[in-house]
Amino acid sequence: xxxxxxxxxxxxxxxxxxxxxxxxxxxxxxxxxxxxxxxxxxxxxxxxxxxxxxxxxxxxxxxxxxxxxxxxxxxxxxxxxxxxxxxxxxxxxxxxxxxxxxxxxxxxxxxxxxxxxxxxxxxxxxxxxxxxxxxxxxxxxxxxxxxxxxxxxxxxxxxxxxxxx
Amino acid sequence: xxxxxxxxxxxxxxxxxxxxxxxxxxxxxxxxxxxxxxxxxxxxxxxxxxxxxxxxxxxxxxxxxxxxxxxxxxxxxxxxxxxxxxxxxxxxxxxxxxxxxxxxxxxxxxxxxxxxxxxxxxxxxxxxxxxxxxxxxxxxxxxxxxxxxxxxxxxxxxxxxxxxxxxxxxxxxxxxxxxxxxxxxxxxxxxxxxxxxxxxxxxxxxxxxxxxxxxxxxxxxxxxxxxxxxxxxxxxxxxxxxxxxxxxxxxxxxxxxxxxxxxxxxxxxxxxxxxxxxxxxxxxxxxxxxxxxxxxxxxxxxxxxxx
Numbered sequence: 001x002x003x004x005x006x007x008x009x010x011x012x013x014x015x016x017x018x019x020x021x022x023x024x025x026x027x028x029x030x031x032x033x034x035x036x037x038x039x040x041x042x043x044x045x046x047x048x049x050x051x052x053x054x055x056x057x058x059x060x061x062x063x064x065x066x067x068x069x070x071x072x073x074x075x076x077x078x079x080x081x082x083x084x085x086x087x088x089x090x091x092x093x094x095x096x097x098x099x100x101x102x103x104x105x106x107x108x109x110x111x112x113x114x115x116x117x118x119x120x121x122x123x124x125x126x127x128x129x130x131x132x133x134x135x136x137x138x139x140x141x142x143x144x145x146x147x148x149x150x151x152x153x154x155x156x157x158x159x160x161x162x163x164x165x
Numbered sequence: 166x167x168x169x170x171x172x173x174x175x176x177x178x179x180x181x182x183x184x185x186x187x188x189x190x191x192x193x194x195x196x197x198x199x200x201x202x203x204x205x206x207x208x209x210x211x212x213x214x215x216x217x218x219x220x221x222x223x224x225x226x227x228x229x230x231x232x233x234x235x236x237x238x239x240x241x242x243x244x245x246x247x248x249x250x251x252x253x254x255x256x257x258x259x260x261x262x263x264x265x266x267x268x269x270x271x272x273x274x275x276x277x278x279x280x281x282x283x284x285x286x287x288x289x290x291x292x293x294x295x296x297x298x299x300x301x302x303x304x305x306x307x308x309x310x311x312x313x314x315x316x317x318x319x320x321x322x323x324x325x326x327x328x329x330x331x332x333x334x335x336x337x338x339x340x341x342x343x344x345x346x347x348x349x350x351x352x353x354x355x356x357x358x359x360x361x362x363x364x365x366x367x368x369x370x371x372x373x374x375x376x377x378x379x380x381x382x383x384x385x386x387x388x389x390x391x392x393x394x395x396x397x398x399x400x401x402x403x404x405x406x407x408x409x410x411x412x413x414x415x416x417x418x419x420x421x422x423x424x425x426x427x428x429x430x431x432x433x434x435x436x437x438x439x440x441x442x443x444x445x446x447x448x449x450x451x452x453x454x455x456x457x458x459x460x461x462x463x464x465x466x467x468x469x470x471x472x
Contacts, residue, residue, distance in 0.1 A: 015214060019211045019297045022297070023219075028302035028371070048173050048177075051177065052180065068191070069187040070188045113301060122304075122370070128369075128373065133302045133372040
């Protein structure tokens with residue numbers, strides 16, 4: 001998919017995640033829209049694109065974050081790379097694949113980021129964070145994934161014939 | 166070189182290079198130009214989105230929150246009753262205080278006696294709009310639409326009329342990043358209003374809205390429902406800004422200090438507009454009397470044995 005289409009799409013997702021979602025869903029448990037799109041695109045399309053989307057989308061999130069720069073870019077890039085791999089190894093029309101993938105990816109994304117922050121000196125209350133934030137977010141992401149997956153599959157049908165990236 | 170831009174590996178290398186350049190720029194404090202450009206593009210769109218979403222929220226939010234609002238109304242009514250009683254008592258104390266001052270020909274020399282926030286509110290009508298919240302639940306920052314051009318500087322306290330929100334940690338041309346009170350790296354010197362016991366209020370992070378006040382002296386230094394204010398020690402914040410209210414006290418026999426769990430007076434997850442305190446007189450700690458813990462009962466002097 002052309003970067004001229006991807007970058008505005010990631011721009012819009014960044015805006016929704018950092019500006020709109022906090023208004024409608026105040027509190028720590030919010031859907032990770034960028035993560036869902038990266039994982040979803042990896043499962044739907046693969047071919048190494050999800051890693052690119054993850055890196056580019058993560059860079060945009062990093063600009064809005066007070067966390068150490070690169071935390072979102074590198075974690076989303078790594079998860080995108082794993083999702084790309086899944087597309088080549090699993091039958092992608094099975095809806096269970098994106099559901100299981102987003103659940104596990106959410107756990108890895110949040111726990112990985114917390115581990116990196118702890119290594120950098122942040123205090124992490126693991127039990128509280130996992131039970132009050134990570135697990136509810138994973139369930140929320142999984143519940144919303146069919147909707148995102150459906151949109152991404154339609155997008156895939158549109159862009160696949162003139163794939164350039 | 167063109168091939169680099171056409172291949173996927175080339176793009177990955179470019180993006181990774183950007184990530185590492187970003188890490189280096191953030192570490193050396195030179196990220197300003199990049200973020201100025203970013204917020205220059207994002208901020209107008211964000212403002213439009215926020216305005217549009219406020220309309221939608223007003224339309225549909227009311228239906229969803231009726232039950233919640235009813236409970237809140239009941240709770241607020243109870244708090245209002247308590248506040249009315251308190252205000253009467255405070256008024257009485259003010260009158261008494263004023264009479265005593267007059268009798269002693271006391272001259273108030275310290276202009277900082279009043280809440281600094283009041284002055285700031287008068288001087289700075291321009292409220293800063295909250296543009297975005299941190300995408301990670303692990304760190305608690307907001308981005309506001311005022312920056313260097315509006316004379317905002319790093320370290321300035323950020324408040325709402327309800328109390329303290331946090332402080333500015335990063336400033337761009339027309340944006341600033343604010344570290345919220347509930348972030349784990351936030352630390353504010355505070356005082357218990359009723360006992361004048363001092364401690365440090367820190368965030369618990371990881372999505373918790375509650376704060377924790379540490380290093381309080383053992384004993385009756387704090388109790389539930391006590392108000393926690395900034396102490397002004399250290400000069401980072403003015404004195405007597407409301408931080409929150411104690412909801413739980415933790416004290417074990419083996420501990421060296423008491424801890425208190427505090428609910429912030431400001432709902433940090435629903436911030437829309439904030440005020441940046443651009444001017445306040447920091448507390449001069451060389452002339453400030455050392456705050457002490459709750460006055461303990463005076464021990465009975467030992468009987469003196471006459472020679």
